Amino acid sequence: MSDAAGRMFERVDLARAPGDGPAAFGGGLAADVLLAAYRRGLFPMPAGDDYASAFNEARFEEAVAAGEVALLPGTPEDDPYALAWWSPDPRPVITPDGVRLGSRLARRLRNTLPWWTSADLAFDRVLDACADGRRPPWLTEELRAALRSLNESGAAHSAEVWEGEELIGGVFGVGAGAVLSLDSMFHRRPDAARVAVADLAARFAAAGGRLLDAQWDTPHVRALGATLLPRERYLAELATPAEVRPLAGQALPVSRLGRERAVPRRRGRPHGPA
Incomplete structure:
Protein backbone atom coordinates (compact mmCIF):
# COMPACT_ATOMS: atom_id res chain seq x y z
CA MET A 1 0.00 0.00 0.00
CA SER A 2 1.42 3.39 -0.98
CA ASP A 3 2.05 6.17 1.56
CA ALA A 4 -0.32 8.43 -0.38
CA ALA A 5 -3.13 5.88 -0.08
CA GLY A 6 -2.49 5.60 3.64
CA ARG A 7 -2.66 9.38 4.04
CA MET A 8 -5.85 9.66 1.99
CA PHE A 9 -8.09 8.94 4.97
CA GLU A 10 -6.17 10.81 7.68
CA ARG A 11 -8.71 13.64 7.52
CA VAL A 12 -11.61 11.28 8.27
CA ASP A 13 -12.50 11.77 11.94
CA LEU A 14 -14.63 8.74 12.80
CA ALA A 15 -15.20 10.09 16.30
CA ARG A 16 -17.30 12.87 14.68
CA ALA A 17 -18.58 11.02 11.63
CA PRO A 18 -22.23 9.97 11.58
CA GLY A 19 -22.96 6.33 12.23
CA ASP A 20 -25.98 6.30 9.91
CA GLY A 21 -24.55 8.21 6.96
CA PRO A 22 -21.36 8.53 4.91
CA ALA A 23 -18.16 9.35 6.77
CA ALA A 24 -16.44 10.76 3.65
CA PHE A 25 -16.81 11.44 -0.05
CA GLY A 26 -14.39 11.28 -2.97
CA GLY A 27 -10.87 9.95 -3.16
CA GLY A 28 -11.07 7.47 -6.03
CA LEU A 29 -11.06 3.67 -6.20
CA ALA A 30 -7.48 2.61 -6.86
CA ALA A 31 -6.78 -0.77 -5.29
CA ASP A 32 -4.33 0.61 -2.70
CA VAL A 33 -6.82 3.33 -1.71
CA LEU A 34 -9.56 0.72 -1.34
CA LEU A 35 -7.40 -1.44 0.92
CA ALA A 36 -6.39 1.58 3.01
CA ALA A 37 -10.08 2.35 3.53
CA TYR A 38 -10.95 -1.13 4.77
CA ARG A 39 -8.01 -1.03 7.16
CA ARG A 40 -9.51 2.14 8.65
CA GLY A 41 -13.00 0.75 9.02
CA LEU A 42 -14.46 2.29 5.84
CA PHE A 43 -16.05 0.69 2.80
CA PRO A 44 -17.13 2.27 -0.53
CA MET A 45 -20.58 2.92 -1.93
CA PRO A 46 -20.27 4.40 -5.43
CA ALA A 47 -23.29 6.27 -6.74
CA GLY A 48 -24.93 4.31 -9.51
CA ASP A 49 -25.80 7.34 -11.64
CA ASP A 50 -25.80 11.15 -11.77
CA TYR A 51 -29.09 11.33 -9.87
CA ALA A 52 -27.62 9.38 -6.92
CA SER A 53 -24.56 11.63 -6.91
CA ALA A 54 -26.72 14.78 -6.96
CA PHE A 55 -28.80 13.37 -4.10
CA ASN A 56 -25.62 12.80 -2.05
CA GLU A 57 -24.56 16.39 -2.61
CA ALA A 58 -27.97 17.83 -1.69
CA ARG A 59 -28.35 15.61 1.35
CA PHE A 60 -24.84 15.88 2.83
CA GLU A 61 -23.21 19.11 1.63
CA GLU A 62 -24.03 20.87 4.92
CA ALA A 63 -22.40 18.05 6.91
CA VAL A 64 -19.34 18.33 4.64
CA ALA A 65 -19.19 22.09 5.17
CA ALA A 66 -19.43 21.57 8.95
CA GLY A 67 -16.54 19.10 8.88
CA GLU A 68 -18.65 16.19 10.11
CA VAL A 69 -18.20 14.36 6.80
CA ALA A 70 -14.77 14.52 5.15
CA LEU A 71 -14.20 15.52 1.54
CA LEU A 72 -11.19 13.56 0.32
CA PRO A 73 -8.65 14.94 -2.17
CA GLY A 74 -9.24 14.26 -5.85
CA THR A 75 -8.62 15.72 -9.26
CA PRO A 76 -10.54 18.92 -10.14
CA GLU A 77 -12.74 17.18 -12.70
CA ASP A 78 -13.88 14.53 -10.23
CA ASP A 79 -17.39 14.53 -8.82
CA PRO A 80 -16.60 13.76 -5.17
CA TYR A 81 -20.21 12.95 -4.33
CA ALA A 82 -20.15 10.05 -6.76
CA LEU A 83 -18.20 7.99 -4.20
CA ALA A 84 -19.25 7.68 -0.56
CA TRP A 85 -17.29 5.95 2.21
CA TRP A 86 -19.31 4.44 5.06
CA SER A 87 -18.41 3.33 8.57
CA PRO A 88 -21.70 2.39 10.28
CA ASP A 89 -22.03 2.63 14.05
CA PRO A 90 -22.76 0.14 15.50
Missing part, protein backbone atom coordinates in the same frame (compact mmCIF):
# COMPACT_ATOMS: atom_id res chain seq x y z
CA ARG A 91 -21.23 -2.48 13.22
CA PRO A 92 -22.80 -5.92 12.70
CA VAL A 93 -20.12 -8.59 13.14
CA ILE A 94 -20.03 -12.39 13.20
CA THR A 95 -17.44 -14.56 14.91
CA PRO A 96 -16.13 -17.22 12.52
CA ASP A 97 -17.76 -19.98 14.58
CA GLY A 98 -20.97 -17.99 14.96
CA VAL A 99 -22.51 -18.32 11.49
CA ARG A 100 -25.99 -19.73 11.97
CA LEU A 101 -27.08 -22.49 9.63
CA GLY A 102 -30.03 -23.84 11.60
CA SER A 103 -30.52 -27.48 12.46
CA ARG A 104 -32.55 -28.29 9.34
CA LEU A 105 -29.94 -26.96 6.93
CA ALA A 106 -27.11 -28.52 8.95
CA ARG A 107 -28.87 -31.88 8.68
CA ARG A 108 -29.27 -31.49 4.91
CA LEU A 109 -25.60 -30.59 4.57
CA ARG A 110 -24.60 -33.71 6.50
CA ASN A 111 -26.92 -36.11 4.75
CA THR A 112 -28.30 -35.12 1.35
CA LEU A 113 -26.86 -32.06 -0.38
CA PRO A 114 -24.33 -32.97 -3.10
CA TRP A 115 -22.65 -29.57 -2.92
CA TRP A 116 -18.99 -28.69 -2.54
CA THR A 117 -17.13 -25.48 -1.85
CA SER A 118 -13.95 -23.69 -2.86
CA ALA A 119 -12.26 -20.37 -2.15
CA ASP A 120 -10.79 -17.88 -4.63
CA LEU A 121 -11.41 -20.34 -7.46
CA ALA A 122 -13.95 -18.15 -9.27
CA PHE A 123 -13.59 -14.68 -7.75
CA ASP A 124 -14.53 -12.88 -10.99
CA ARG A 125 -17.65 -14.99 -11.44
CA VAL A 126 -18.78 -14.38 -7.87
CA LEU A 127 -18.16 -10.66 -8.28
CA ASP A 128 -20.19 -10.51 -11.50
CA ALA A 129 -23.02 -12.60 -10.05
CA CYS A 130 -23.25 -10.28 -7.03
CA ALA A 131 -23.42 -7.28 -9.37
CA ASP A 132 -26.00 -8.76 -11.73
CA GLY A 133 -29.36 -7.02 -11.43
CA ARG A 134 -28.54 -5.24 -8.14
CA ARG A 135 -30.23 -1.91 -7.53
CA PRO A 136 -28.69 0.50 -6.81
CA PRO A 137 -25.79 -0.70 -8.99
CA TRP A 138 -23.01 0.05 -6.49
CA LEU A 139 -20.64 -2.66 -7.81
CA THR A 140 -19.39 -0.48 -10.65
CA GLU A 141 -16.78 -1.57 -13.19
CA GLU A 142 -14.21 0.65 -11.46
CA LEU A 143 -14.87 -0.93 -8.08
CA ARG A 144 -14.81 -4.43 -9.54
CA ALA A 145 -11.45 -3.74 -11.17
CA ALA A 146 -10.01 -2.64 -7.81
CA LEU A 147 -11.45 -5.70 -6.07
CA ARG A 148 -9.94 -8.00 -8.70
CA SER A 149 -6.54 -6.41 -8.07
CA LEU A 150 -6.95 -7.01 -4.33
CA ASN A 151 -7.88 -10.63 -4.98
CA GLU A 152 -4.76 -11.08 -7.09
CA SER A 153 -2.64 -9.67 -4.26
CA GLY A 154 -4.32 -11.90 -1.65
CA ALA A 155 -6.30 -9.16 0.14
CA ALA A 156 -9.78 -9.97 -1.20
CA HIS A 157 -11.39 -13.40 -1.12
CA SER A 158 -14.39 -15.31 -2.37
CA ALA A 159 -16.05 -18.54 -1.35
CA GLU A 160 -17.94 -20.53 -3.95
CA VAL A 161 -20.66 -23.16 -3.60
CA TRP A 162 -20.99 -25.69 -6.41
CA GLU A 163 -23.50 -28.32 -7.47
CA GLY A 164 -21.46 -30.47 -9.78
CA GLU A 165 -19.85 -27.95 -12.14
CA GLU A 166 -22.52 -25.27 -11.63
CA LEU A 167 -21.77 -22.24 -9.46
CA ILE A 168 -24.88 -21.89 -7.28
CA GLY A 169 -23.78 -19.43 -4.58
CA GLY A 170 -20.95 -17.29 -3.35
CA VAL A 171 -19.71 -14.44 -1.18
CA PHE A 172 -16.75 -12.09 -1.39
CA GLY A 173 -15.02 -9.62 0.89
CA VAL A 174 -11.82 -7.80 1.77
CA GLY A 175 -9.45 -8.76 4.55
CA ALA A 176 -7.95 -6.22 6.95
CA GLY A 177 -5.78 -7.95 9.51
CA ALA A 178 -7.89 -10.40 11.51
CA VAL A 179 -11.16 -8.92 10.14
CA LEU A 180 -12.80 -9.99 6.88
CA SER A 181 -15.37 -7.47 5.62
CA LEU A 182 -18.14 -9.18 3.65
CA ASP A 183 -19.24 -7.06 0.71
CA SER A 184 -21.90 -9.08 -1.07
CA MET A 185 -23.28 -12.56 -1.68
CA PHE A 186 -25.59 -14.32 -4.14
CA HIS A 187 -27.45 -17.61 -4.48
CA ARG A 188 -29.03 -19.67 -7.24
CA ARG A 189 -30.32 -22.32 -4.84
CA PRO A 190 -31.98 -21.71 -1.47
CA ASP A 191 -29.41 -21.41 1.35
CA ALA A 192 -26.39 -21.46 -1.01
CA ALA A 193 -25.31 -17.95 0.04
CA ARG A 194 -25.57 -18.90 3.73
CA VAL A 195 -23.39 -21.95 3.07
CA ALA A 196 -20.86 -19.73 1.27
CA VAL A 197 -20.61 -17.45 4.31
CA ALA A 198 -20.15 -20.42 6.65
CA ASP A 199 -17.48 -21.87 4.37
CA LEU A 200 -15.56 -18.60 4.09
CA ALA A 201 -15.81 -18.13 7.86
CA ALA A 202 -14.37 -21.59 8.48
CA ARG A 203 -11.49 -21.04 6.08
CA PHE A 204 -10.76 -17.57 7.50
CA ALA A 205 -10.73 -18.93 11.06
CA ALA A 206 -8.33 -21.70 10.04
CA ALA A 207 -6.03 -19.01 8.60
CA GLY A 208 -6.01 -17.06 11.88
CA GLY A 209 -8.93 -14.67 11.32
CA ARG A 210 -11.05 -13.52 14.26
CA LEU A 211 -14.05 -11.60 12.96
CA LEU A 212 -16.40 -11.22 9.99
CA ASP A 213 -17.78 -7.73 9.31
CA ALA A 214 -21.30 -7.81 7.87
CA GLN A 215 -21.23 -4.01 7.23
CA TRP A 216 -24.99 -3.27 7.21
CA ASP A 217 -27.36 -4.17 10.02
CA THR A 218 -30.27 -6.01 8.39
CA PRO A 219 -32.62 -8.83 9.41
CA HIS A 220 -30.73 -11.07 6.98
CA VAL A 221 -27.32 -10.61 8.61
CA ARG A 222 -28.90 -10.93 12.07
CA ALA A 223 -30.30 -14.28 10.93
CA LEU A 224 -26.78 -15.27 9.88
CA GLY A 225 -25.59 -14.68 13.45
CA ALA A 226 -24.49 -11.05 13.42
CA THR A 227 -24.38 -9.04 16.65
CA LEU A 228 -23.81 -5.30 16.97
CA LEU A 229 -20.42 -3.93 17.96
CA PRO A 230 -19.85 -0.23 18.71
CA ARG A 231 -17.69 1.36 16.03
CA GLU A 232 -14.98 2.19 18.57
CA ARG A 233 -14.63 -1.48 19.47
CA TYR A 234 -14.73 -2.51 15.83
CA LEU A 235 -11.88 -0.13 15.05
CA ALA A 236 -9.95 -1.58 18.00
CA GLU A 237 -10.34 -5.05 16.45
CA LEU A 238 -8.93 -3.72 13.18
CA ALA A 239 -5.95 -2.21 15.00
CA THR A 240 -5.10 -5.39 16.93
CA PRO A 241 -2.01 -7.05 15.44
CA ALA A 242 -2.66 -10.39 13.79
CA GLU A 243 -0.88 -12.93 11.64
CA VAL A 244 -3.37 -14.22 9.11
CA ARG A 245 -2.09 -16.94 6.82
CA PRO A 246 -3.12 -17.39 3.17
CA LEU A 247 -6.63 -18.77 2.79
CA ALA A 248 -6.91 -22.46 1.89
CA GLY A 249 -8.72 -22.72 -1.42
CA GLN A 250 -9.06 -26.46 -1.99
CA ALA A 251 -12.35 -28.14 -2.82
CA LEU A 252 -14.17 -29.31 0.32
CA PRO A 253 -17.50 -31.08 0.95
CA VAL A 254 -20.34 -29.14 2.54
CA SER A 255 -20.98 -32.06 4.89
CA ARG A 256 -18.18 -30.79 7.14
CA LEU A 257 -20.10 -27.56 7.72
CA GLY A 258 -23.16 -29.49 8.83
CA ARG A 259 -21.06 -31.39 11.36
CA GLU A 260 -19.23 -28.30 12.64
CA ARG A 261 -22.33 -26.12 12.95
CA ALA A 262 -25.04 -28.51 14.01
CA VAL A 263 -27.16 -26.78 16.67
CA PRO A 264 -28.94 -29.17 19.04
CA ARG A 265 -32.55 -28.38 19.87
CA ARG A 266 -33.29 -27.20 23.38
CA ARG A 267 -35.19 -29.63 25.56
CA GLY A 268 -38.87 -28.94 25.64
CA ARG A 269 -38.76 -26.69 22.60
CA PRO A 270 -41.65 -27.38 20.18
CA HIS A 271 -40.60 -28.90 16.90
CA GLY A 272 -40.82 -26.58 13.94
CA PRO A 273 -38.75 -24.79 11.31
CA ALA A 274 -35.15 -24.14 12.34
Whole structure:
Protein backbone atom coordinates (compact mmCIF):
# COMPACT_ATOMS: atom_id res chain seq x y z
CA MET A 1 0.00 0.00 0.00
CA SER A 2 1.42 3.39 -0.98
CA ASP A 3 2.05 6.17 1.56
CA ALA A 4 -0.32 8.43 -0.38
CA ALA A 5 -3.13 5.88 -0.08
CA GLY A 6 -2.49 5.60 3.64
CA ARG A 7 -2.66 9.38 4.04
CA MET A 8 -5.85 9.66 1.99
CA PHE A 9 -8.09 8.94 4.97
CA GLU A 10 -6.17 10.81 7.68
CA ARG A 11 -8.71 13.64 7.52
CA VAL A 12 -11.61 11.28 8.27
CA ASP A 13 -12.50 11.77 11.94
CA LEU A 14 -14.63 8.74 12.80
CA ALA A 15 -15.20 10.09 16.30
CA ARG A 16 -17.30 12.87 14.68
CA ALA A 17 -18.58 11.02 11.63
CA PRO A 18 -22.23 9.97 11.58
CA GLY A 19 -22.96 6.33 12.23
CA ASP A 20 -25.98 6.30 9.91
CA GLY A 21 -24.55 8.21 6.96
CA PRO A 22 -21.36 8.53 4.91
CA ALA A 23 -18.16 9.35 6.77
CA ALA A 24 -16.44 10.76 3.65
CA PHE A 25 -16.81 11.44 -0.05
CA GLY A 26 -14.39 11.28 -2.97
CA GLY A 27 -10.87 9.95 -3.16
CA GLY A 28 -11.07 7.47 -6.03
CA LEU A 29 -11.06 3.67 -6.20
CA ALA A 30 -7.48 2.61 -6.86
CA ALA A 31 -6.78 -0.77 -5.29
CA ASP A 32 -4.33 0.61 -2.70
CA VAL A 33 -6.82 3.33 -1.71
CA LEU A 34 -9.56 0.72 -1.34
CA LEU A 35 -7.40 -1.44 0.92
CA ALA A 36 -6.39 1.58 3.01
CA ALA A 37 -10.08 2.35 3.53
CA TYR A 38 -10.95 -1.13 4.77
CA ARG A 39 -8.01 -1.03 7.16
CA ARG A 40 -9.51 2.14 8.65
CA GLY A 41 -13.00 0.75 9.02
CA LEU A 42 -14.46 2.29 5.84
CA PHE A 43 -16.05 0.69 2.80
CA PRO A 44 -17.13 2.27 -0.53
CA MET A 45 -20.58 2.92 -1.93
CA PRO A 46 -20.27 4.40 -5.43
CA ALA A 47 -23.29 6.27 -6.74
CA GLY A 48 -24.93 4.31 -9.51
CA ASP A 49 -25.80 7.34 -11.64
CA ASP A 50 -25.80 11.15 -11.77
CA TYR A 51 -29.09 11.33 -9.87
CA ALA A 52 -27.62 9.38 -6.92
CA SER A 53 -24.56 11.63 -6.91
CA ALA A 54 -26.72 14.78 -6.96
CA PHE A 55 -28.80 13.37 -4.10
CA ASN A 56 -25.62 12.80 -2.05
CA GLU A 57 -24.56 16.39 -2.61
CA ALA A 58 -27.97 17.83 -1.69
CA ARG A 59 -28.35 15.61 1.35
CA PHE A 60 -24.84 15.88 2.83
CA GLU A 61 -23.21 19.11 1.63
CA GLU A 62 -24.03 20.87 4.92
CA ALA A 63 -22.40 18.05 6.91
CA VAL A 64 -19.34 18.33 4.64
CA ALA A 65 -19.19 22.09 5.17
CA ALA A 66 -19.43 21.57 8.95
CA GLY A 67 -16.54 19.10 8.88
CA GLU A 68 -18.65 16.19 10.11
CA VAL A 69 -18.20 14.36 6.80
CA ALA A 70 -14.77 14.52 5.15
CA LEU A 71 -14.20 15.52 1.54
CA LEU A 72 -11.19 13.56 0.32
CA PRO A 73 -8.65 14.94 -2.17
CA GLY A 74 -9.24 14.26 -5.85
CA THR A 75 -8.62 15.72 -9.26
CA PRO A 76 -10.54 18.92 -10.14
CA GLU A 77 -12.74 17.18 -12.70
CA ASP A 78 -13.88 14.53 -10.23
CA ASP A 79 -17.39 14.53 -8.82
CA PRO A 80 -16.60 13.76 -5.17
CA TYR A 81 -20.21 12.95 -4.33
CA ALA A 82 -20.15 10.05 -6.76
CA LEU A 83 -18.20 7.99 -4.20
CA ALA A 84 -19.25 7.68 -0.56
CA TRP A 85 -17.29 5.95 2.21
CA TRP A 86 -19.31 4.44 5.06
CA SER A 87 -18.41 3.33 8.57
CA PRO A 88 -21.70 2.39 10.28
CA ASP A 89 -22.03 2.63 14.05
CA PRO A 90 -22.76 0.14 15.50
CA ARG A 91 -21.23 -2.48 13.22
CA PRO A 92 -22.80 -5.92 12.70
CA VAL A 93 -20.12 -8.59 13.14
CA ILE A 94 -20.03 -12.39 13.20
CA THR A 95 -17.44 -14.56 14.91
CA PRO A 96 -16.13 -17.22 12.52
CA ASP A 97 -17.76 -19.98 14.58
CA GLY A 98 -20.97 -17.99 14.96
CA VAL A 99 -22.51 -18.32 11.49
CA ARG A 100 -25.99 -19.73 11.97
CA LEU A 101 -27.08 -22.49 9.63
CA GLY A 102 -30.03 -23.84 11.60
CA SER A 103 -30.52 -27.48 12.46
CA ARG A 104 -32.55 -28.29 9.34
CA LEU A 105 -29.94 -26.96 6.93
CA ALA A 106 -27.11 -28.52 8.95
CA ARG A 107 -28.87 -31.88 8.68
CA ARG A 108 -29.27 -31.49 4.91
CA LEU A 109 -25.60 -30.59 4.57
CA ARG A 110 -24.60 -33.71 6.50
CA ASN A 111 -26.92 -36.11 4.75
CA THR A 112 -28.30 -35.12 1.35
CA LEU A 113 -26.86 -32.06 -0.38
CA PRO A 114 -24.33 -32.97 -3.10
CA TRP A 115 -22.65 -29.57 -2.92
CA TRP A 116 -18.99 -28.69 -2.54
CA THR A 117 -17.13 -25.48 -1.85
CA SER A 118 -13.95 -23.69 -2.86
CA ALA A 119 -12.26 -20.37 -2.15
CA ASP A 120 -10.79 -17.88 -4.63
CA LEU A 121 -11.41 -20.34 -7.46
CA ALA A 122 -13.95 -18.15 -9.27
CA PHE A 123 -13.59 -14.68 -7.75
CA ASP A 124 -14.53 -12.88 -10.99
CA ARG A 125 -17.65 -14.99 -11.44
CA VAL A 126 -18.78 -14.38 -7.87
CA LEU A 127 -18.16 -10.66 -8.28
CA ASP A 128 -20.19 -10.51 -11.50
CA ALA A 129 -23.02 -12.60 -10.05
CA CYS A 130 -23.25 -10.28 -7.03
CA ALA A 131 -23.42 -7.28 -9.37
CA ASP A 132 -26.00 -8.76 -11.73
CA GLY A 133 -29.36 -7.02 -11.43
CA ARG A 134 -28.54 -5.24 -8.14
CA ARG A 135 -30.23 -1.91 -7.53
CA PRO A 136 -28.69 0.50 -6.81
CA PRO A 137 -25.79 -0.70 -8.99
CA TRP A 138 -23.01 0.05 -6.49
CA LEU A 139 -20.64 -2.66 -7.81
CA THR A 140 -19.39 -0.48 -10.65
CA GLU A 141 -16.78 -1.57 -13.19
CA GLU A 142 -14.21 0.65 -11.46
CA LEU A 143 -14.87 -0.93 -8.08
CA ARG A 144 -14.81 -4.43 -9.54
CA ALA A 145 -11.45 -3.74 -11.17
CA ALA A 146 -10.01 -2.64 -7.81
CA LEU A 147 -11.45 -5.70 -6.07
CA ARG A 148 -9.94 -8.00 -8.70
CA SER A 149 -6.54 -6.41 -8.07
CA LEU A 150 -6.95 -7.01 -4.33
CA ASN A 151 -7.88 -10.63 -4.98
CA GLU A 152 -4.76 -11.08 -7.09
CA SER A 153 -2.64 -9.67 -4.26
CA GLY A 154 -4.32 -11.90 -1.65
CA ALA A 155 -6.30 -9.16 0.14
CA ALA A 156 -9.78 -9.97 -1.20
CA HIS A 157 -11.39 -13.40 -1.12
CA SER A 158 -14.39 -15.31 -2.37
CA ALA A 159 -16.05 -18.54 -1.35
CA GLU A 160 -17.94 -20.53 -3.95
CA VAL A 161 -20.66 -23.16 -3.60
CA TRP A 162 -20.99 -25.69 -6.41
CA GLU A 163 -23.50 -28.32 -7.47
CA GLY A 164 -21.46 -30.47 -9.78
CA GLU A 165 -19.85 -27.95 -12.14
CA GLU A 166 -22.52 -25.27 -11.63
CA LEU A 167 -21.77 -22.24 -9.46
CA ILE A 168 -24.88 -21.89 -7.28
CA GLY A 169 -23.78 -19.43 -4.58
CA GLY A 170 -20.95 -17.29 -3.35
CA VAL A 171 -19.71 -14.44 -1.18
CA PHE A 172 -16.75 -12.09 -1.39
CA GLY A 173 -15.02 -9.62 0.89
CA VAL A 174 -11.82 -7.80 1.77
CA GLY A 175 -9.45 -8.76 4.55
CA ALA A 176 -7.95 -6.22 6.95
CA GLY A 177 -5.78 -7.95 9.51
CA ALA A 178 -7.89 -10.40 11.51
CA VAL A 179 -11.16 -8.92 10.14
CA LEU A 180 -12.80 -9.99 6.88
CA SER A 181 -15.37 -7.47 5.62
CA LEU A 182 -18.14 -9.18 3.65
CA ASP A 183 -19.24 -7.06 0.71
CA SER A 184 -21.90 -9.08 -1.07
CA MET A 185 -23.28 -12.56 -1.68
CA PHE A 186 -25.59 -14.32 -4.14
CA HIS A 187 -27.45 -17.61 -4.48
CA ARG A 188 -29.03 -19.67 -7.24
CA ARG A 189 -30.32 -22.32 -4.84
CA PRO A 190 -31.98 -21.71 -1.47
CA ASP A 191 -29.41 -21.41 1.35
CA ALA A 192 -26.39 -21.46 -1.01
CA ALA A 193 -25.31 -17.95 0.04
CA ARG A 194 -25.57 -18.90 3.73
CA VAL A 195 -23.39 -21.95 3.07
CA ALA A 196 -20.86 -19.73 1.27
CA VAL A 197 -20.61 -17.45 4.31
CA ALA A 198 -20.15 -20.42 6.65
CA ASP A 199 -17.48 -21.87 4.37
CA LEU A 200 -15.56 -18.60 4.09
CA ALA A 201 -15.81 -18.13 7.86
CA ALA A 202 -14.37 -21.59 8.48
CA ARG A 203 -11.49 -21.04 6.08
CA PHE A 204 -10.76 -17.57 7.50
CA ALA A 205 -10.73 -18.93 11.06
CA ALA A 206 -8.33 -21.70 10.04
CA ALA A 207 -6.03 -19.01 8.60
CA GLY A 208 -6.01 -17.06 11.88
CA GLY A 209 -8.93 -14.67 11.32
CA ARG A 210 -11.05 -13.52 14.26
CA LEU A 211 -14.05 -11.60 12.96
CA LEU A 212 -16.40 -11.22 9.99
CA ASP A 213 -17.78 -7.73 9.31
CA ALA A 214 -21.30 -7.81 7.87
CA GLN A 215 -21.23 -4.01 7.23
CA TRP A 216 -24.99 -3.27 7.21
CA ASP A 217 -27.36 -4.17 10.02
CA THR A 218 -30.27 -6.01 8.39
CA PRO A 219 -32.62 -8.83 9.41
CA HIS A 220 -30.73 -11.07 6.98
CA VAL A 221 -27.32 -10.61 8.61
CA ARG A 222 -28.90 -10.93 12.07
CA ALA A 223 -30.30 -14.28 10.93
CA LEU A 224 -26.78 -15.27 9.88
CA GLY A 225 -25.59 -14.68 13.45
CA ALA A 226 -24.49 -11.05 13.42
CA THR A 227 -24.38 -9.04 16.65
CA LEU A 228 -23.81 -5.30 16.97
CA LEU A 229 -20.42 -3.93 17.96
CA PRO A 230 -19.85 -0.23 18.71
CA ARG A 231 -17.69 1.36 16.03
CA GLU A 232 -14.98 2.19 18.57
CA ARG A 233 -14.63 -1.48 19.47
CA TYR A 234 -14.73 -2.51 15.83
CA LEU A 235 -11.88 -0.13 15.05
CA ALA A 236 -9.95 -1.58 18.00
CA GLU A 237 -10.34 -5.05 16.45
CA LEU A 238 -8.93 -3.72 13.18
CA ALA A 239 -5.95 -2.21 15.00
CA THR A 240 -5.10 -5.39 16.93
CA PRO A 241 -2.01 -7.05 15.44
CA ALA A 242 -2.66 -10.39 13.79
CA GLU A 243 -0.88 -12.93 11.64
CA VAL A 244 -3.37 -14.22 9.11
CA ARG A 245 -2.09 -16.94 6.82
CA PRO A 246 -3.12 -17.39 3.17
CA LEU A 247 -6.63 -18.77 2.79
CA ALA A 248 -6.91 -22.46 1.89
CA GLY A 249 -8.72 -22.72 -1.42
CA GLN A 250 -9.06 -26.46 -1.99
CA ALA A 251 -12.35 -28.14 -2.82
CA LEU A 252 -14.17 -29.31 0.32
CA PRO A 253 -17.50 -31.08 0.95
CA VAL A 254 -20.34 -29.14 2.54
CA SER A 255 -20.98 -32.06 4.89
CA ARG A 256 -18.18 -30.79 7.14
CA LEU A 257 -20.10 -27.56 7.72
CA GLY A 258 -23.16 -29.49 8.83
CA ARG A 259 -21.06 -31.39 11.36
CA GLU A 260 -19.23 -28.30 12.64
CA ARG A 261 -22.33 -26.12 12.95
CA ALA A 262 -25.04 -28.51 14.01
CA VAL A 263 -27.16 -26.78 16.67
CA PRO A 264 -28.94 -29.17 19.04
CA ARG A 265 -32.55 -28.38 19.87
CA ARG A 266 -33.29 -27.20 23.38
CA ARG A 267 -35.19 -29.63 25.56
CA GLY A 268 -38.87 -28.94 25.64
CA ARG A 269 -38.76 -26.69 22.60
CA PRO A 270 -41.65 -27.38 20.18
CA HIS A 271 -40.60 -28.90 16.90
CA GLY A 272 -40.82 -26.58 13.94
CA PRO A 273 -38.75 -24.79 11.31
CA ALA A 274 -35.15 -24.14 12.34
